[in-house]
Amino acid sequence: MPLTNETGIELHDGLLINRGQLRHCYRHPTDPGIVVKVPSGSRKDQLEANLKEYRGYQDLIRRHGRLSCISHCLGFSDTNRGQRLLCECVRNEDGTIAQTVWDTVVHQNGCDLDSILIETGELCSYLIERDIRLFDLNPKNIALSRQNNGAFRPVVLDLKGRFDNNEFIPLSSYIGFLARMKLARRSRQLIERIRYLYAHRQSLRRQPIQMAQNRPSAGESCGRLYSLPMMWQLAELLLEFTPL
Ligand SMILES: Nc1ncnc2c1ncn2[C@@H]1O[C@H](COP(=O)(O)OP(=O)(O)O)[C@@H](O)[C@H]1O
Ligand SMILES: [Mg+2]
Structure with missing residues (x-):
């Protein structure tokens, strides 16, 4: 079943890139430069992973400036709950x-x-x-x-x-x-x-x-x-x- 949120990003299995231990990673349906990371379940570590990554990313950038060896985080698509993290797609x-x-x-x-x-x-x-x-x-x-x-x-x-x-x-x-x-x-x-x-x-x-x-x-x-x-x-x- 497609997952939808208020910003209209609709994800389905055809967009799935890979499954990690805590998150599933999808291609963005319309922007080839972006991936969407979604918690793979409702466990605490799964729900917290996106926020952890975003904080880690902000800290990295604050200390080291823009790095070319990482996939940059672009923000959350669901700002109220912070569930979906948008990142640069590595191609x-x-x-x-x-x-x-x-x-x-x-x-x-x-x-x-x-x-x-x-x-x-x-x-x-x-x-x-x-x-x-x-x-x-x-x-x-x-x-x-x-x-x-x-x-x-x-x-x-x-x-x-x-x-x-x-x-x-x-x-x-x-x-x-x-x-x-x-x-x-x-x-x-x-x-x-x-x-x-x-x-x-x-x-x-x-x-x-x-x-x-x-x-x-x-x-x-x-x-x-x-x-x-x-x-x-x-x-x-x-x-x-x-x-x-
Ligand atoms: N920015 C990206 N570009 C392309 N593929 C990605 C990107 N981020 C994650 N993936 C794919 O999704 C998988 C799971 O993502 P990851 O962020 O490692 O999730 P987890 O937190 O579950 O470990 C990765 O192993 C990779 O195959
Ligand atoms: Mg991982």
């Missing part, structure tokens, strides 16, 4: 919608892994050099905009993780040094993840589309056992300082 240079790193590496036959690793690595270096704190760097949150010369331009399309600190003690929100370490660690994990996806793409193709994509968050993985997230955080810190 390839030929006009088609850009695929995520995940979809490219797992589902595209003959994808150019080396060039994806190089371009994604450069995105990570850029984020680290400028201290742009985007911690939710997972392969489903980065689109690869294919240029006409065959190169890829990676664009971060999910910015809600900026304020989504799952640490038991949110140290990296306050201590710049720890935040930079965390960003470097997330970047390394992203590169490792891409290699893993590529190596296991055949079996991943056979799995259901919705599968765990991040390491478990404190709430998801441990329920009310708060000691486990704390131990996780301590383990991460220890690993960081252990010379290998």
Whole structure:
């Protein structure tokens, strides 16, 4: 059934681009430059995701100015309830919608892994050099905009993780040094993840589309056992300082 709101945006399955863990992302029915993000259910985290992303986006822009490596948020289509977030649609240079790193590496036959690793690595270096704190760097949150010369331009399309600190003690929100370490660690994990996806793409193709994509968050993985997230955080810190 089509979803309609007072501004007249009517969404239907034919416009669906992809389903994330918390939101469904649709093409705008009349404007090819825009996507519409809609909560995928009525759970608190699903309902709050759009507002989190918008706040994260505003904070990024306030600190760093207009960035070319993110999909910009354009505002809400339903201002009273703030339910639908409008963002720039990430497209390839030929006009088609850009695929995520995940979809490219797992589902595209003959994808150019080396060039994806190089371009994604450069995105990570850029984020680290400028201290742009985007911690939710997972392969489903980065689109690869294919240029006409065959190169890829990676664009971060999910910015809600900026304020989504799952640490038991949110140290990296306050201590710049720890935040930079965390960003470097997330970047390394992203590169490792891409290699893993590529190596296991055949079996991943056979799995259901919705599968765990991040390491478990404190709430998801441990329920009310708060000691486990704390131990996780301590383990991460220890690993960081252990010379290998
Ligand atoms: N700006 C965009 N341009 C093109 N596709 C997008 C855009 N934003 C999201 N998508 C697609 O929708 C999927 C889910 O969006 P996302 O914002 O990551 O939702 P969630 O909060 O559920 O993780 C992405 O993995 C991607 O395939
Ligand atoms: Mg996402």
